[in-house]
Amino acid sequence: MNNKNSLRNQMKETLSKLSKPLYEDYSYKIATRVYNENDWKRANVIGITVSKRPEVDTYQIIRKAWEEGKTVVIPKCYPKEKRLSFRTLTQFSQLESVFYGLYEPIVELTTEVNPADIDLLIVPGLAFTKEGFRLGFGGGYYDRLLTKFNGKTLSLAFNEQMISQFHVEEHDIPVSKIVTVEEVIHIT
Numbered sequence: 001m002n003n004k005n006s007l008r009n010q011m012k013e014t015l016s017k018l019s020k021p022l023y024e025d026y027s028y029k030i031a032t033r034v035y036n037e038n039d040w041k042r043a044n045v046i047g048i049t050v051s052k053r054p055e056v057d058t059y060q061i062i063r064k065a066w067e068e069g070k071t072v073v074i075p076k077c078y079p080k081e082k083r084l085s086f087r088t089l090t091q092f093s094q095l096e097s098v099f100y101g102l103y104e105p106i107v108e109l110t111t112e113v114n115p116a117d118i119d120l121l122i123v124p125g126l127a128f129t130k131e132g133f134r135l136g137f138g139g140g141y142y143d144r145l146l147t148k149f150n151g152k153t154l155s156l157a158f159n160e161q162m163i164s165q166f167h168v169e170e171h172d173i174p175v176s177k178i179v180t181v182e183e184v185i186h187i188t
């Protein structure tokens, strides 16, 4: 846990040094790779978080999904139960800032969607191994969700976020693909 926490802090520090031009360049290249994936092309319902810098930008991916007629569903955190609920987003004005400066769907303006209806889940994370293991933000929200998720999963990563190893625990569930600036890493 401490090992994970120091790595989280270290990674946040490293990523915060990425300049805005490089952040935009890399985010755009990663997004373009996502659109070429069959999992993206076939997906009708995309589960995705609204990125907060220095995470890879997802606003452009959300816009692209809308343009392609896909349904976009965004998680809302329930910290007490450490649970995520997904709700449809059809415009950015349906978002509000709740916890930790994250943007979440406004309950009154959006409708809940069963996670089982998500075709492609874009899983956020701070760091990843090429085996698909993911260091999240420490809540374990996605590890819980992934225990019962059967759709496709994919994560987005700047090169700096690819690490050789970290203290993977029994509850950590890998993602199936990682899209980086240079390549798509296929895991399962």
Ligand SMILES: Nc1ncnc2c1ncn2[C@@H]1O[C@H](COP(=O)(O)OP(=O)(O)O)[C@@H](O)[C@H]1O
Residues within 6 Å of the ligand: 004, 134, 135, 136, 137, 138, 139, 140, 141, 142, 143, 144, 147, 169, 171, 172
């Ligand atoms: N499937 C699960 N069921 C219950 N608790 C879980 C599960 N997955 C993770 N957790 C809890 O969440 C905590 C945070 O998990 P961790 O993997 O460190 O965070 P993250 O995946 O966000 O980096 C763990 O200490 C663990 O107790």
Ligand SMILES: [Mg+2]
Residues within 6 Å of the ligand: 134, 135, 136, 140, 143, 171, 172, 173
């Ligand atoms: Mg984990």
